[in-house]
Amino acid sequence: METILQAVLDVTGVGATLVFDGGGRLVCHRGHAIYDRALCEQISGTLGKAVDTIQLQQEDWESVSARYNDGKLLLRNLGAAGGGTYVLAVVADATLNPSFATVAIRVAANKLKKALGSGAAPSVLAAAPAHAAASSTLLAGSSVQAVGSSSLLPSSRLADSRPALASSSGLSWSQTSSVGLSRIAVADPASSTYLSRTAKELARHVGPMAKVYVEEAVRRVSPDAPFSISLGGKLLEDLAGQIEDSGDRMRFRQAVQLAMQIPAADHPRWAELVTGKVPFKPSFLAARMFLASARMEVGKRGANPELIKKYAAGLRDMFAENADSSNVRQDLAKVFK
Numbered sequence: 359m360e361t362i363l364q365a366v367l368d369v370t371g372v373g374a375t376l377v378f379d380g381g382g383r384l385v386c387h388r389g390h391a392i393y394d395r396a397l398c399e400q401i402s403g404t405l406g407k408a409v410d411t412i413q414l415q416q417e418d419w420e421s422v423s424a425r426y427n428d429g430k431l432l433l434r435n436l437g438a439a440g441g442g443t444y445v446l447a448v449v450a451d452a453t454l455n456p457s458f459a460t461v462a463i464r465v466a467a468n469k470l471k472k473a474l475g476s477g478a479a480p481s482v483l484a485a486a487p488a489h490a491a492a493s494s495t496l497l498a499g500s501s502v503q504a505v506g507s508s509s510l511l512p513s514s515r516l517a518d519s520r521p522a523l524a525s526s527s528g529l530s531w532s533q534t535s536s537v538g539l540s541r542i543a544v545a546d547p548a549s550s551t552y553l554s555r556t557a558k559e560l561a562r563h564v565g566p567m568a569k570v571y572v573e574e575a576v577r578r579v580s581p582d583a584p585f586s587i588s589l590g591g592k593l594l595e596d597l598a599g600q601i602e603d604s605g606d607r608m609r610f611r612q613a614v615q616l617a618m619q620i621p622a623a624d625h626p627r628w629a630e631l632v633t634g635k636v637p638f639k640p641s642f643l644a645a646r647m648f649l650a651s652a653r654m655e656v657g658k659r660g661a662n663p664e665l666i667k668k669y670a671a672g673l674r675d676m677f678a679e680n681a682d683s684s685n686v687r688q689d690l691a692k693v694f695k
Contacts (some may be wrong), residue, residue: 362469363388369462371430371454374398377436377470393449405433405447416588430454434467436474444474456645459681465651491606542576543584547557551622552587555558559613563601569599590618616681620674620690627693628670632656640689648676 359377368374374389376398382405387398413421422433431450436444446467450459482532544550554574561568576585594614598600601607621627624673630636632652638647652669656662682688 359386359470359473360388362466362473366448366459366462366466367502369450369454370459371452372448372459372465373433373451374401374449375466376400376447377444377474378403378406378443378447380406380409382409382433389449401447405445409433409445432463433460434463436467436471442448442574444470446470451621455644457642457676460676461644461647461651480549542573545584545586548622549585549587550588552618553585555617556590558591558679559610559617560597560600562613563603563606563610571597612682617678620678620681621694623667623671625674625694626676629666631693632669632673635695636681638689638693640685642683642685642689644680645673645676645686646690648673 363375363377363386366372367390373391374387374393376387376389376440377378377385379385382403384395384399387393389394389398408422412422420435423430429449430448432448435448436446438598446463448459448463449538475550501624542553544553553576557572560571564571572593575589575593579589579592594611598607598611599612627636631638633656634653640649652673656666656669677686677690
């Protein structure tokens with residue numbers, strides 16, 4: 359398991375990565391500098407309390423991110439394995455590249471689930487460590503600095519426009535697996551894709567309320583008919599009004615507009631990239647890593663259409679989420695010329 363965590367630690371900006379169980383007890387860790395086992399045990403105990411709060415609000419949560427002036431904290435739910443529940447945590451500074459981290463964490467999470475399911479977790483769960491017991495009061499305030507080091511998670515409010523999960527945790531959360539908008543009637547698949555992308559981009563700025571805001575906005579701009587992408591401009595302006603910061607509003611508009619210029623996931627070129635039929639090597643590093651992993655899985659399991667479709671959609675989402683990058687735009691121009 360340490361080898362798996364080391365791969366995440368090697369990502370630029372990551373200071374520590376660890377796995378803890380449902381009781382906040384440390385299972386395994388890797389870290390730079392001050393992140394020794396004692397400190398990681400304290401972190402695990404504190405985060406275990408935060409995860410309990412998350413579970414109360416969203417039982418099937420997938421990931422959590424907290425942003426501070428000088429860094430980020432990322433949590434990934436590993437689910438139930440080997441008779442217990444586990445969480446992967448990554449502590450990073452401001453130099454972290456979100457795209458690289460997303461790929462590395464996804465790969466590590468899949469490997470960790472297999473390792474934990476096979477009983478690879480060490481028997482550290484017999485008793486809570488002293489550090490974890492001492493951490494029971496660490497979540498009394500909204501600052502997470504009390505974990506034990508001022509350089510670990512700087513004391514500051516989370517970014518504006520992101521609703522707090524709870525006053526006791528100091529964290530905000532997002533469920534990245536999907537954006538459920540099943541209560542909205544849409545005119546066609548393209549309109550559905552537009553709504554999903556808009557909701558995901560809005561969630562970056564307002565958190566889990568994004569789905570509610572989108573549903574309400576659709577009722578305002580298209581009250582008597584299924585939503586059509588022709589109303590996308592009106593919807594975009596309506597939703598932009600939910601974001602307080604003017605800079606965030608501008609970034610939201612640009613992100614949606616750029617993302618929607620990218621061909622849909624069912625475009626055959628995405629599947630051709632995933633299977634290697636188109637031997638293109640993206641200059642976008644995260645996409646290269648994603649394709650390498652996808653081609654290994656597709657080759658290992660055979661040309662399963664559903665698996666190919668899944669990876670094609672994931673690749674398209676990766677490009678859409680980084681559409682403002684010059685490398686991404688160059689790659690798209692070459693792939694879809």
